[in-house]
Amino acid sequence: MGGLNAWGPEPLPGGATRFRLWAPGAPQVVLDCDGTHLPMTPQDDGWHVADHPGGPGTRYRFHIGDTPVPDPASRRQHGGVHGWSIVPDHSHDWRVPHWRGRPWHEMVIMELHAGTLGGFSGVTQRLPVIAALGVTAIQLMPINAFAGDRGWGYDGVLPYAVHEAYGSPAELRTLIDAAHELGLSVFLDVVYNHFGPDGNYLGLYADRFFHRDVATPWGGAVAVDEAPVARFFIDNALMWLRDYRFDGLRFDAVHAIDNPRFLDAMAAEIRAALPDRHVHLVLENEHNDAARLRADGYDAQWNDDFHNVMHVLLTGETSAYYADFADRPAERLARALSEGFIYQGDPSPNQDGRPRGTPSAHLPPTRFVSFLQNHDQVGNRAFGERLTRLTDPAKLRAATALMLLAPQIPLLFMGEEEGSDSPFLFFTDFHDELADAVREGRRREFAKFAAFADPDARERIPDPNAPDTFAQSHPQPGSDALAWRTFYRDLLALRHEHIVPHLPGAVVLGAQVLGDAGVIARWRLGNGRQLTLAIDLADAPAPLPQDAGSPPIFTTDERFAAWVE
Secondary structure, three states: OOOOOOOOOEEOOOOOEEEEEEOOOOOOOEEEEOOEEEEOEEOHHHEEEEEEOOOOOOEEEEEEOOEEEOOOOOOOEEOOOOOEEEOOOOOOOOOOOOOOOOOHHHOOEEEEOHHHHOHHHHHHHHHHHHHHHOOOEEEEOOOEEEOOOOOOOOOEEEEEEEOHHHOOHHHHHHHHHHHHHOOOEEEEEEOOOOOOOOOOOHHHHOHHHEEEEEEEOOEEEEOOOOHHHHHHHHHHHHHHHHHOOOOEEEEOOHHHOOOHHHHHHHHHHHHHHOOOOOOEEEEOOOOOOHHHOOOOOOOEEEOHHHHHHHHHHHHOOOOHHHHHHOOOHHHHHHHHHHHOOOOOOEEEHHHOOEEEOOOOOOOOHHHEEEOOOOHHHHHOOOOOOOHHHOOOHHHHHHHHHHHHHOOOEEEEEOOHHHOOOOOOOOOOOOOHHHHHHHHHHHHHHOOOOHHHOOHHHHOOOOOOOOHHHHHHOOOOOOOOHHHHHHHHHHHHHHHHHHHHHHOOOOEEEEEEEOOOOEEEEEEEOOOOOEEEEEEEOOOOOOOOOOOOOOOOOEEEOOOEEEEEO
16 A cells, blocks of 8 residues: 555554545645544645544545545545545455455356345345356446435446445445355446546546546546556556455446556556456447457457347347447347457448447457346336337347357346346436436437437436436336246256356357348357357247257247257
8 A cells, every 4th residue: 555646545553544635736635534624745746645543434524725525535435425535444354255256257247236226235135046046246336426325326426435325335345245155256337437427526626637628428538647547546446356355347438438558557457466366357348449358458348239239139129329230130140149249340320430349250259248138228228128128028038048058258137037127217316407407418318219309208208316217227026037037047057057167268160140130150169069059030030950960958939049069
């Protein structure tokens, strides 16, 4: 610990604490510890430092002129993102102290929103059922502190602090410990590309934190080329992995960071810091940048291309970004299964014909995370509909079987394993003018869709700030929940028996189109056996190929079959 660029409170011998703040735009900063004011000492490059005898549990904040602000690297808050920061206590009696994680090829991930599941304690109670299904990892949507009680977490403003409404840091550690006892890895979704609109004070005293002349959907780009800014995020990643023992991180929308050198440096430092654990790093990257997916970099990327073409085949929707997948969808699915990315430098109609992506056929299939649903793809719909409301059940079963038995790493979204048809909506907890702006902005987003061209139609889109919008988003089992759970459990049992042990060294043998909505794909597994998957999502499917030398290990509704020979 320590050093000029270290953020957040640092324990000192004897129980005291050293406080630091990077405030290059503030000539003077005052530390306020429970009402005791102490001028901080300016140091090089805009840092301000002060020591105080208060230890864990001490409430503190900084004063920039007449404005009190929380520590941007606060580990815990009292009274929300505008309230007091608290000196943390990282002690915990870990029940599984020697947990080292699971190798990447064993991952079957379920994405969870802690708030809709009853906070950290609610998630902890669900873990045995999740593990019994055959899932090997959970991924929490962002849990950093954001304004209000309800939200997705991507509007966070204090990346180091656990969101109060979800529970305490101790309860989060208990959740992770319980998961490890069950053999589950735990991932966290982190957001390093922007801050939310309510509670971000950095611009008040650290304007260099942002490049105001580089536009992103959230304002000026985060200046990760500044050493203190890079340190802020890299140390945040290390905090979650060390202090809480998360097994991996999913980095949200790194295309909005648009700095491969920073991404590579962050991955390298994390790898060097934790060489004896299975720590996994996953990207969301609209640029489809295959160069980041290498052994010393990032384990995998969320493959939106796979989702998008599957969504077109399942629903027939071709609006907005689905237009990029409307033409020849079966051919595009074959490319996703055999090469990973569909867009590998090809012109994107949805992006005015600009090329998107880089070649990815050389990468192993486990570099790609496949999904049929996630928080974005469900929650960014106007009414948050799941696939159970958008497609034929037989098609959905076939698509699910393809996702769970293909060599790519599968990701589930909470509730899909129970056939949930409850929505997952976009919800926030803003107030006054900001609440109005978010509600109206949300409705304007859908004006380009034919179904919402009429302003009266847009008025039906749920208000993100209404408490009922959040309440509706709690996943509820579908009417045929038992059948769906059995379906997922059986498929995952087959995956763990026939596929997972032999994913290291697996190579693609090719994929061919079967009609307008069908594909057959083949891989050579690491043990030399061949995995063959065939699917047809046409309204009137043709008979699947029967040229395999042995009976299939799994079939469904004459739309899907899997062989291992």
